[in-house]
Amino acid sequence: MFSILTERKVREMRTADQVLSIIHERGKRGLPLERVYRLLFNPALYLKAYGKIYRNNGALTPGSTEETVDGMSMSKIAAIIEALRYERYHWTPVRRIYIEKRHSKKKRPLGLPSWSNKLLQEVMRLILSAYYEPQFSPSSHGFRPGRGCHTALSEIYHTWIGTKWMVEGDIAQCFDALDHSVLLSILSENIHDGRFLRLIEGLLKAGYLEEWRYHATYSGSPQGGILSPLLANIYLDKLDKFVETTLAPAYTRGERRRVNPPYGALQRRALDLRKTGKREEAETLRHQMQCLPSLDPTDPGYRRMRYLRYADDWLSAT
Numbered sequence: 001m002f003s004i005l006t007e008r009k010v011r012e013m014r015t016a017d018q019v020l021s022i023i024h025e026r027g028k029r030g031l032p033l034e035r036v037y038r039l040l041f042n043p044a045l046y047l048k049a050y051g052k053i054y055r056n057n058g059a060l061t062p063g064s065t066e067e068t069v070d071g072m073s074m075s076k077i078a079a080i081i082e083a084l085r086y087e088r089y090h091w092t093p094v095r096r097i098y099i100e101k102r103h104s105k106k107k108r109p110l111g112l113p114s115w116s117n118k119l120l121q122e123v124m125r126l127i128l129s130a131y132y133e134p135q136f137s138p139s140s141h142g143f144r145p146g147r148g149c150h151t152a153l154s155e156i157y158h159t160w161i162g163t164k165w166m167v168e169g170d171i172a173q174c175f176d177a178l179d180h181s182v183l184l185s186i187l188s189e190n191i192h193d194g195r196f197l198r199l200i201e202g203l204l205k206a207g208y209l210e211e212w213r214y215h216a217t218y219s220g221s222p223q224g225g226i227l228s229p230l231l232a233n234i235y236l237d238k239l240d241k242f243v244e245t246t247l248a249p250a251y252t253r254g255e256r257r258r259v260n261p262p263y264g265a266l267q268r269r270a271l272d273l274r275k276t277g278k279r280e281e282a283e284t285l286r287h288q289m290q291c292l293p294s295l296d297p298t299d300p301g302y303r304r305m306r307y308l309r310y311a312d313d314w315l316s317a318t
Helices: 002-013 016-029 037-041 043-053 074-085 115-135 149-159 180-190 194-204 228-251 261-275 279-289
Strands: 094-100 107-112 166-170 208-210 213-215 306-310 313-317
Touching (some): 016 043, 037 074, 037 115, 037 194, 043 115, 074 115, 180 228
Antiparallel strands (some): 094 107
16 A cells, blocks of 8 residues: 555656656657556646646637636646546537638638637647657658748758659648547557547547537547647658658669769860860869759659658658
8 A cells, every 4th residue: 555655646746847758758769658648637737738828819718618717726727637537527619710811811710629628638738749749750840849831941952952843732621621530540559548538539529619509520620729730740640651651762763863964074074174284174164064963863763752741731842
């Protein structure tokens, strides 16, 4: 009995950073997560989550209830944990509104969760992000810490040298079209905790209120939900890995591009001129060489496929 109480006390004394560090290490090593649900009983994770979202613009925006960050307290955290402990926590439907897309007159749906839902989602996001982040593809740049549009552009600028053709794609209605069963199956590969998976399933199926009329959700994850971008990345990581391990190797050919024929011809002529003492003419040819690529960009014996993704937009090149 003493050892059990001691173990429980030590576990409860762990800070949020300690818990997330352990999860991150398991993610790096590719080890599965077990008994994740009980981590939701740690108040320190809720305080860390609160510190990350209380300043957000939507913190004072009510969802389907009047609850906002103004009602935040330790007793509210305790109430959430108590409901989770006995598996009595129920996700409330999000309140759906429509906002205009940037640079477009079209509108997209936005789901507004209640404050308690936001807080719990952020706790779950911290846990899942700590685990999955070290496993995500380096080709993925959207909704990830330390990554964004600039890192995607930097990768293209520094590593996509010699590419001639690019194909850009957009996964239509990505957040709305996520298959719940597929997503839960992907999560279950590494998360061996039925209670935690059921909690995510409940979130996905919580539905939404549009003009205060309830609608069930049979697919997708609500845009505006704190956990939705991460769930989409977990889902689409399968696409990233498929491209990197199957498509890209199939399109790879050759070890190195051959010398560009016009460049090689000028190089040989310049060398001959130098040998005969005609340095000025050789220097003229050298300047002409600088205007040409040294390697053949159209070499049929060399081919590489490039790929990156930013959220639901992807770019491939060869």
